[in-house]
Amino acid sequence: MALNAAARAPLQLPPAATPLAQAMYRMQRQLHESQWWTPDALRERQLRQLSTLLLHAAATVPFYAERLKAAGFGRRTAMAEENWLRLPILTRSELQAAGKQLLSSALPPRHGRSHEIRTSGSTGQPVRIRSTDLAQDWFRAVGLREALWQQRDFSGIFAAIRKFEENSIAPPPDGEHLKRWGDYRTYPFATGPAARLSLLASVQQQAEWLLRNNPHYLLTYPSNLAALLEHCRSAGVRPSNLRQVLSIAELLPPETRALAREVWGVSIADIYSCKEIGYLALQCPEHEDHLHVQSETVMLEVLDEQGRPCRTGEVGRVVVTPLYNFAMPLLRYAIGDYAKVGAACPCGRGLPVLDRVQGRVRNMLTTPDGGRYWPSFGSRRFREIAPIRQHQFVQKTLQRLQARLAVERPLTPGEEAGLRAHILTRLPAAFEIEFVYVDEIPMSAAGKLENFISEVDGPAAR
Numbered sequence: 001m002a003l004n005a006a007a008r009a010p011l012q013l014p015p016a017a018t019p020l021a022q023a024m025y026r027m028q029r030q031l032h033e034s035q036w037w038t039p040d041a042l043r044e045r046q047l048r049q050l051s052t053l054l055l056h057a058a059a060t061v062p063f064y065a066e067r068l069k070a071a072g073f074g075r076r077t078a079m080a081e082e083n084w085l086r087l088p089i090l091t092r093s094e095l096q097a098a099g100k101q102l103l104s105s106a107l108p109p110r111h112g113r114s115h116e117i118r119t120s121g122s123t124g125q126p127v128r129i130r131s132t133d134l135a136q137d138w139f140r141a142v143g144l145r146e147a148l149w150q151q152r153d154f155s156g157i158f159a160a161i162r163k164f165e166e167n168s169i170a171p172p173p174d175g176e177h178l179k180r181w182g183d184y185r186t187y188p189f190a191t192g193p194a195a196r197l198s199l200l201a202s203v204q205q206q207a208e209w210l211l212r213n214n215p216h217y218l219l220t221y222p223s224n225l226a227a228l229l230e231h232c233r234s235a236g237v238r239p240s241n242l243r244q245v246l247s248i249a250e251l252l253p254p255e256t257r258a259l260a261r262e263v264w265g266v267s268i269a270d271i272y273s274c275k276e277i278g279y280l281a282l283q284c285p286e287h288e289d290h291l292h293v294q295s296e297t298v299m300l301e302v303l304d305e306q307g308r309p310c311r312t313g314e315v316g317r318v319v320v321t322p323l324y325n326f327a328m329p330l331l332r333y334a335i336g337d338y339a340k341v342g343a344a345c346p347c348g349r350g351l352p353v354l355d356r357v358q359g360r361v362r363n364m365l366t367t368p369d370g371g372r373y374w375p376s377f378g379s380r381r382f383r384e385i386a387p388i389r390q391h392q393f394v395q396k397t398l399q400r401l402q403a404r405l406a407v408e409r410p411l412t413p414g415e416e417a418g419l420r421a422h423i424l425t426r427l428p429a430a431f432e433i434e435f436v437y438v439d440e441i442p443m444s445a446a447g448k449l450e451n452f453i454s455e456v457d458g459p460a461a462r
Contacts (some may be wrong), residue, residue, distance in 0.1 A: 002459050006202065014189035016156060021088050021188035027147070034296050039350045042295050048300060049323045056104065057329040063101040064331065088406065089319055090333045095127050101131055102328050110134065114327035119275045128330035135453075138297045138324050139278040142184040145294075149285040150269050154187065155240070156216030160196040161206055161224060162248075172201030175209055192216075199224065203231045219246040223449035225268075226256045227390055232382065233263045248273065250449070251359050257288070262265050272357055274335050275300045277322050281354050284347055284436035292351040298322050300352070301332070302341050315340045315358055315374075334363075338364075338374075358448075366456050367368040367429040368398045378426045385422060386415040390441040395454040400432045406440055 009012075011032040013025055018193060038250055054073055057064040068074075068358075072083040095102065098413040112133025119127050147154070158181045170176040175197035181187050183195070195213045197206060199221075207226055210218070220228070225245060245260055246327065247270045257268050265406055272291050280300055281291035293300045299321040303309040309314035318337040342353030357375045365375040374391070382388045387408035394402045403423070411419070422435050441449055 011148075013148075016189040018184075018188055020184055024139070024141060024144065024155070024185065024188050027137070028144060030395070031141060031145050031296060035292075035349045035351055037350045039344070039352070042350050046295055046299055046323070050321065053321075053323060053326065053329060056108070056326050057331065060104040060106045061102060061329055062105075063098050064329065067331075072236075085309075086167075087332055089303075089307070090331060092127060092334070092336065095333065096331070102286060102330075104327055104329070107132065107296075109329055111324075111326050117275060123366045124152045125342055127276060129325075129330075131325050132327045132328045133322040135278075135322065135327075137185065140183075142279040142282070142294050142297055143182075143186055146269070150381050152217060154181070154189070154191045154243070156192050156243070157213065158192065158194045158214055158219070159210070159215035160194070161199060161201070161210075162196070162220060163199045167200060168197065169196045170196040172198060172205045173209060175201075177211075183423065203227045207231050207235065207237065209287050210239050211237060214241045214245050216241050217246065218242060218244075219248060221449070222247050222250045222252045222256050222450070226253075226259065229256070229259045229263045229457075230389065238264045244269055246271060251363075251451075253358060253379070253451070258380065261294040266375050272354070274320075274337075276330065276333070276335070277320050280318075280320060281357075284349070284353075286347040287345055289355065290345045290347075291354040291357070292345065292349055293318045293354060294302070295351055297324060302339050302354070310341045313355075318357075363397060363450060364454060365428075365452065366398060366454060367431075371428065373428050376426055377423050377451075379451070381422060382419065384409050387421075390449075391451065392441045392449065393452045395452075395456050398456060400434060402434045402436055404438055404441060406438055410437075411435075 011029055015029060016025075034045070049142050055067060058068045067088060070398045071087040072080070073087075076101050083268045096425065112225070114130045114132050115136075117129040117131055119129070164170060175195055178194040178196070180194060181191040195209075195215065197209050201209065203224075206224075210228070225247065234242070242264055244266055245264075245268045247256075247268050250269045252268065252306055260266055260268050267288065270283045270291065271279065272287075277298060279294050280298055284290040284292055285427065301319040302314070302316040303319055304314065304316045317334060318331050319334050321332055338358040339356060340355040342355035345351075345353050363374070365373045377389060377391075377393060382391065388404040388405055390407060392404045394404065396402050403419075416435060420435075423433060425431065
């Protein structure tokens with residue numbers, strides 16, 4: 001394997017002497033070392049931490065007492081792989097219904113305080129999670145690892161355009177300016193300033209704000225980024241300082257990567273996470289098509305329809321177990337996503353690889369013969385065919401797709417025909433395509449935009 005000598009060099013961190021810095025640096029040194037372990041060594045350490053979690057869950061969490069016993073796990077029994085696969089998968093509905101039965105009655109002192117995390121319920125199923133100080137410290141450590149992997153200049157300006165829980169936070173047009181990138185637990189050293197803007201801002205307001213602040217790094221959602229890039233391309237403008245975009249919370253289409261390079265001349269660093277768990281996988285700093293699972297803090301499984309681990313190249317549903325949340329253990333929690341298992345990365349890191357996160361079941365297209373596909377509509381060419389600002393496809397029946405379009409002006413019959421013909425070349429069956437024109441494509445409660453949603457009853461809607 002070709003290894004990056006700079007990456008294998010000793011960890012370099014900004015000077016800082018506070019207790020917070022020392023604690024974070026210890027975690028970073030551990031993460032810097034463990035990323036180069038072999039997959040077997042990583043798995044062994046992961047199973048050791050998992051056994052500690054399972055002992056705790058069996059003794060202090062009512063919900064798991066019988067589940068773990070039925071799977072063959074006892075206080076004097078190590079969790080064998082075959083027993084682990086017998087442990088039932090925890091669904092979102094079960095998590096909601098279990099409530100306090102999932103809470104630990106005796107949190108180990110070294111885990112600190114517990115506190116609540118609420119999800120937005122973008123899928124219609126909001127949940128409440130209890131986490132701990134220790135789990136959040138590991139979350140912050142992985143966040144800093146991501147910045148170190150990408151070799152960011154901490155003296156630069158960091159900007160974020162995202163959804164906030166309160167509309168009063170960072171309102172348009174000016175947003176909010178901060179003295180540093182984030183809290184001292186994540187960045188226990190000096191950083192440059194930061195700026196943030198609510199997603200309530202229009203795309204034009206976002207572009208103007210971005211040009212005024214001219215950051216070195218920008219964090220936002222892929223769907224919002226695509227709209228912002230299209231606006232900047234049309235206006236012929238770009239933030240001159242920008243070096244990289246961070247993509248979060250949604251699927252990142254390859255077209256958006258290409259568009260970022262074309263319009264702004266920058267790369268995108270993709271982050272795979274969910275609010276209940278935290279970071280799941282980070283983009284490899286050397287191979288942008290690889291997402292490295294953060295095995296030190298989470299056990300991530302990709303399972304086929306029979307519940308067996310998928311092999312390299314196979315797509316299955318994502319099931320996760322956070323290894324440091326002892327307040328509310330989530331053992332084999334199905335977060336609703338599908339992903340493709342990747343081969344070992346040439347970078348030399350032993351961390352498992354996801355080639356791509358495919359999305360949720362409701363993002364799958366069902367053909368008239370019952371086949372299921374992750375659709376790709378060739379959206380990069382849409383602007384070449386017609387002046388489309390935003391788009392969203394909804395499968396209404398097994399024969400009909402609705403294309404919701406936000407356009408700069410009414411399309412001509414020729415443009416509609418060209419667009420329909422192009423879309424059909426990207427589909428596995430001859431669908432009827434209905435165009436519906438809207439002023440804007442609405443975001444979900446979490447500030448996200450799904451490019452495809454299936455409303456078909458059957459396998460794709462489960």
